[in-house]
Amino acid sequence: MSRPALTRARAALAAVLAPALAAVALAGCAAPSAQDAQDAGPAEGAPSADGAFPVTLEHAYGETTIEAEPQRVVAWDWSTQDAVIGLGVAPVAMTTYTYGGDDEGVLPWTADALAEQGLETPQLLTYGAEVPFEEIAAAEPDVILAVNSGLTEGDYATLSQIAPTVVQPGDPYVTPWQEQVELVGAALGRSAQAEELVAETSAAITAQAEANPELAGATFAYASGDVSTGQLSLYVPGDVRVQLLTELGMELSPYVEQNAPGDGAFSYLVSLEQADQVSSDVLVAWFGDQAAVDAFTADPLVQRVPAVASGAFAPVVGESFVMATSAVSALSIPWALEDYVPLLAEAVRASGRSSGSAG
Incomplete structure (x- = not known):
């Protein structure tokens, strides 16, 4: 991105996020609540990510480096939250699904996975034509994952001012489910678990094809x-x-x-x-x-x-x-x-x- 474009993105970010960041600052002096600790980060018993960081991931708008194991993950798009939760990590915030979701806006298989792992429902982000930058900033993420999204380069620039952001690797909304899991696994330091999840899901497909x-x-x-x-x-x-x-x-x-x-x-x-x-x-x-x-x-x-x-x-x-x-x-x-x-x-x-x- 050119320097003038980056300057405009930063100016836009400041204007858009000022109210949200002010609210975060007021609350930020307090220690995280017990609920925050329960909702964020790896599920109890999840393997650690020793030796996996820093990691640099390529995507449609360049590359993003994640310096340390994320503890506060925001998942934004049609399906990234499933890869995050499937790898044993509870997002602090994820997309609301008014189409196909339950009364809270959570898709049934996502709700099942959260319940099976004893995880609370994350903060639900408003889904619409515009990215909810203020809501995402207020969630205080240390990484934003949107690996099956249609985010624009401008969206990416704005989100990257909030936290390291990994977007779709190619065209919008066509990231294969396997690649979604692999990218999220690398971002979270859980590549071995990602391989296992891909293998298990592929085996389920193969079994149905053979039957x-x-x-x-x-x-x-x-x-x-x-x-x-x-x-x-x-x-x-x-x-x-x-x-x-x-x-x-x-x-x-x-x-x-x-x-x-x-x-x-x-x-x-x-x-x-x-x-x-x-x-x-x-x-x-x-x-x-x-x-x-x-x-x-x-x-x-x-x-x-x-x-x-x-x-x-x-x-x-x-x-x-x-x-x-x-x-x-x-x-x-x-x-x-x-x-x-x-x-x-x-x-x-x-x-x-x-x-x-x-x-």
Whole structure:
């Protein structure tokens, strides 16, 4: 970043964070409360990070050095909190999920993991179009992790004035779940545990793939169920939704790959007038509720999608189920597989495709 840009970022930071930092300063003279100690840092019995620091991590906007084992971790984006908690560390603050979360705004598999480890629910950060810089600063983090985010370089510059910040390594929102765990593991000094978590989650996926051989080689297109604009949104190679299906042995439709614009976005639009060209064995799409599914399948243009016409349609229905298979993480995958794989296998069977045949 150029010096003028950095100067502007610092000026913006001062203006944005002044009220929050003033409040922190007033409270900062007091010793941390017992609740702070309970909520922050490693879970009881978690391995230490001896010898792991300092560590320097590369990401989309450069590199970040973490000098010592973090004790106050802020997780900001769709799924970073799951990697942090999965490695036995309680964030001091994490994203609120109004879509798919419980009454507090916590996703069910995240809540389960917190409960299993005896950890309190962290402070929940407001999620919206703007990053809640004041809330993040007030949490007094010593590291900010956002490894599957869409943060801009300006956001990164501002957050880095609060604490060392590690953002997405490449394009926004497409960091593979394995890489999320590995990056967070390195940032927390828990690379060995990260390897174990990746291995355990991969084993769960492999077991489901082996138990459902009809998935192997079946082609799919993955879409958003909202066609109110007269367009179908298709997810591209590299998107985390697509990745999970390929790990189960399925193959992305050649149509989707050939027409993907390659512009770094995780999806692209196809006119419903061309829906009959979206060729695949199976169509997967997500919906908040059954009423949205019914509206989708009632659309005459949607009915021209070959997989829909053949009954090889796999609707992912319900906000939590949607988040588990969209904000894919090492914690959401085991939670989702029990319902997800039978849904996919049923759609493959409906396609009339036999195991191992071409799509």
